[in-house]
Amino acid sequence: MTDHHVIVIGAGYAGCMAANRLQATGAARVTLIDPHPQFVERIRLHQLAAGTGAATLDFATLLHPEITRVQAAVTRIDGPARRVVLDDERSLPYDAMIYAVGSGTGSSSVPGVAEFADRLGDADEAQRLAERLAGAPRDAAIVVVGGGLTGVEVAAEMAQVRPHGSVTLVAGGGLVPTAGASGARSVARRMRRLGVDVVDGTTASEVTDSKVTLADGRTLGADITVWTTGFGVPPLARESGLATDESGRLRVDDHLVSVSDPRVVGAGDAVVIDGIDLRMSCQAALPLGAQAAGTVTALLDGTPPRRVDQGFAAQCIGLGRDGGTVVLTDRSDRPRRMYLGGRAGGLVKVQVCRMTVRWIAGEGRKGGSYSWTRGPRR
Structure with a gap:
């Protein structure tokens, strides 16, 4: 040493x-x-918010024992x-x-977001949202703003665990644009099965304690608004x-x-x-x-x-407890037409989440053991 x-x-x-x-x-x-007192699995925060799983781990399970940790x-x-x-x-x-x-998540200039919208940028925000959901009526109307990976995962998880309420996803920039056309269609099919109402082609222009106003003038009733953009x-x-x-x-x-x-x-x-x-x-x-x-x-x-020197291999999207979409990409992260959807896609997403923390812990046990996809050849 x-x-x-x-x-x-x-x-x-x-x-x-x-x-x-x-x-x-x-x-x-x-x-x-x-x-933070524990390691936060950010890719599981939507599960923490929905009450379907934990998103924290003890640092002792991940870190080399000789690392000095300062909270x-x-x-x-x-x-x-x-x-x-x-x-x-x-x-x-x-x-x-x-x-x-x-x-x-970052700040937003949209009126009412800071006062009335919940976010999922860290474990504290996810826990506050979980507490709000626990105290909300069974038929509460939930509006999720943002059609990216976080937005669709939140909307799907909440729709599955709260079947008596309504979940609306405002996807102004389109549904998971990074996943390509084939991946987006797979996600859209899963959203329909879960009963999520996807609103695209417009954005949220104002948030209050009971509604979300859209840029095209429509309003959506919202007992809870979750802001995932920015x-x-x-x-x-x-x-x-x-x-x-x-x-x-x-x-x-x-x-x-x-x-x-x-x-x-x-x-x-x-x-x-x-x-x-x-x-x-x-x-x-x-x-x-x-x-x-x-x-x-x-x-x-x-x-x-x-x-x-690093590249990408796939985009993994969890869509509820038993579904998902895994879109294969080239090393530059451009989506291919090939994807794995449904239950199989969900199983892959779960395994990826597990392997992520195992790779970190494995590096602590044997330095230099972790390897990754290299970038595109120039």
Whole structure:
């Protein structure tokens, strides 16, 4: 084990993978900082909200036992001093740092969203939604805004567990546009079977405590509105003086090194890679975490880091407890016409969720064991 100390900020998919790889390979002593008491499986948050499953795991089941875990929030990164400042006023030094703070739903300029809509950006928001649903009447009208992967998974889960109420999905940008035409048709068929009313071609223009007004003038009765559109990241990088894009994501080069601080490496949803566009997902986060660990190892050893090299294989969409759609993609994440739907698609989605945490835990037991799909050949 070297004397190098690496701080990893954020204990999500990318952060835990990076921390495990660094510690298990002996590249550094790792301190993992995150404010949550447990690991949050973001790809299961819709199940937590609907009351059909848990979305948290004990860190002890995932992390290498020699990782130092600090339950706190980082309030500032002091790059020149190579220290991070915590919300309890502690200050911790580092030789290198991995920035993996993740993302959330983000704010919205649509009137009423902040006051009346529920979100699913983290476990706390999912738990609050679960409590609202538990106290709602059986025939409550639920409106889900957003036709992306999160929106369709939430709508399907709620429709299945609340058959006496109504679920409407407002998909202004179309139904799962990233899944391609064949995948979208599969999702639409499942939505019809579950009784979800899909409204497309228009967007939500206002939310109140009892309705959602659409841009075309229609109104939808809503006892509960779930807002799944938009994207936001913590402002930590920007407030610490690091180079970011307009949304506040840390700007890194094609080796995942910050363009403004060579001792800061980024991974996951909260970074934007110059010249490389990756869909935000755990399918991207795990390889980025492993590659961030590799970059840090190279920087500490004084050797050139490798360029980011990762691709995609599929898009997995859970649609209730016994259904799903798995769309095969090329390595650039372009959807193919081939997909697996229905019960078989649902079984694959469940297995992917299980394997995701197993890959993280496996890296903690044997550093360097995790592998991933490489990117398209140039």
